[in-house]
Amino acid sequence: MYYDILCAIEEDTFRNGDARPTRIQHYSRLSYDKMVNHFEEMEGKGMIQRTQDGLLTITEKGRKFVQQYDELITLIESVGL
Amino acid sequence: MPIYPVAEMPELQNPNILNPFVLMDPSVAPAVALVVMAVSVSASFLIARYFFKSYSFSGFGYLLGFPTGFAFLGLSYFFQFAGWAYAGDALLHPAFFWMQIILQAEGITLIALSYHFKNSIAREDAAVTRYRPRHMLVAVLPMLMVAVSFIIPSSAFVSSPYFNYPRLADLSFVMTVFNIAVLGYIFKSAIISLVKSANAKLLYAPAAFALLSLEQYSLVLTYFDNSSVAFAGSLVVRVAGLALLVYAMRHAIRMAQARRRDLEIEA
Numbered sequence: 001m002y003y004d005i006l007c008a009i010e011e012d013t014f015r016n017g018d019a020r021p022t023r024i025q026h027y028s029r030l031s032y033d034k035m036v037n038h039f040e041e042m043e044g045k046g047m048i049q050r051t052q053d054g055l056l057t058i059t060e061k062g063r064k065f066v067q068q069y070d071e072l073i074t075l076i077e078s079v080g081l
Numbered sequence: 082m083p084i085y086p087v088a089e090m091p092e093l094q095n096p097n098i099l100n101p102f103v104l105m106d107p108s109v110a111p112a113v114a115l116v117v118m119a120v121s122v123s124a125s126f127l128i129a130r131y132f133f134k135s136y137s138f139s140g141f142g143y144l145l146g147f148p149t150g151f152a153f154l155g156l157s158y159f160f161q162f163a164g165w166a167y168a169g170d171a172l173l174h175p176a177f178f179w180m181q182i183i184l185q186a187e188g189i190t191l192i193a194l195s196y197h198f199k200n201s202i203a204r205e206d207a208a209v210t211r212y213r214p215r216h217m218l219v220a221v222l223p224m225l226m227v228a229v230s231f232i233i234p235s236s237a238f239v240s241s242p243y244f245n246y247p248r249l250a251d252l253s254f255v256m257t258v259f260n261i262a263v264l265g266y267i268f269k270s271a272i273i274s275l276v277k278s279a280n281a282k283l284l285y286a287p288a289a290f291a292l293l294s295l296e297q298y299s300l301v302l303t304y305f306d307n308s309s310v311a312f313a314g315s316l317v318v319r320v321a322g323l324a325l326l327v328y329a330m331r332h333a334i335r336m337a338q339a340r341r342r343d344l345e346i347e348a
Contacts, residue, residue: 070337072138076139078286080272
């Protein structure tokens with residue numbers, strides 16, 4: 001789930017220049033309450049940052065997580081699993 | 082059946098049947114055995130480490146069989162070397178051989194189980210499950226596979242109070258045929274999955290499992306004619322298979338990194 005949210009934030013930032021929770025909710029198809037809980041957890045783990053006006057950005061740690069997840073999923077797929 | 086004291090067992094006069102390293106020229110055998118063991122164990126544990134990391138990171142339970150299987154395979158290669166190193170020891174030599182065949186069969190079975198459970202998950206996702214006898218077979222099959230690769234070698238040991246060399250050699254033949262069948266299943270599952278996911282360019286993994294299967298076939302030939310050439314061939318294809326799998330992993334990681342770089346440049 002973290003991976004989906006982080007990818008959604010990256011995609012939204014790429015398309016619109018910033019990432020808004022409402023659009024992330026649309027991409028990740030989560031209920032608002034669940035999404036806010038995930039944001040809090042991820043912020044606590046240092047993967048994302050929230051500005052005062054509610055915009056989201058990925059931290060270096062979050063970027064590294066996405067990169068590592070991509071690598072490991074590609075690795076799993078490379079053996080047909 | 083007469084019971085001989087260990088030192089007088091007639092089968093000890095022909096120990097070649099258990100560890101084919103003794104078929105090789107004694108001047109090169111130590112170096113070959115050590116190098117092949119070191120390369121095989123390192124490659125197996127490297128594969129196990131990468132996939133254990135994938136398992137712990139992704140949390141997909143079905144992945145656990147893959148790294149555990151390769152860890153078992155790595156241990157079996159170590160015991161093959163240990164069996165050769167203790168070729169003169171009437172107790173340790175067959176004991177290490179027994180460990181080797183159990184670990185190898187269990188390792189290959191665990192790898193196959195990863196593919197089996199992955200396919201089961203895909204089938205459950207694809208269709209509404211209706212209870213049929215076939216489903217029962219699918220549920221029982223993993224238990225049977227794990228049990229067969231452990232019970233057959235264990236029963237050979239339990240049924241005679243001492244290690245019976247010819248019986249162990251026959252057992253190794255049975256287990257080698259079992260390994261070929263299980264590796265065939267892995268090959269088929271890997272190739273179908275890669276073709277379905279349009280990953281046909283990445284056929285390294287099925288090729289690697291085909292080479293490991295060829296290793297087992299060469300061991301069957303070694304069993305029948307005690308040929309050192311067939312055994313040397315089995316070592317070459319084993320190392321090639323493991324090296325190909327390591328290469329496939331590194332290739333996949335490099336591909337993911339390149340994809341990421343492209344995305345970042347685009348952004």
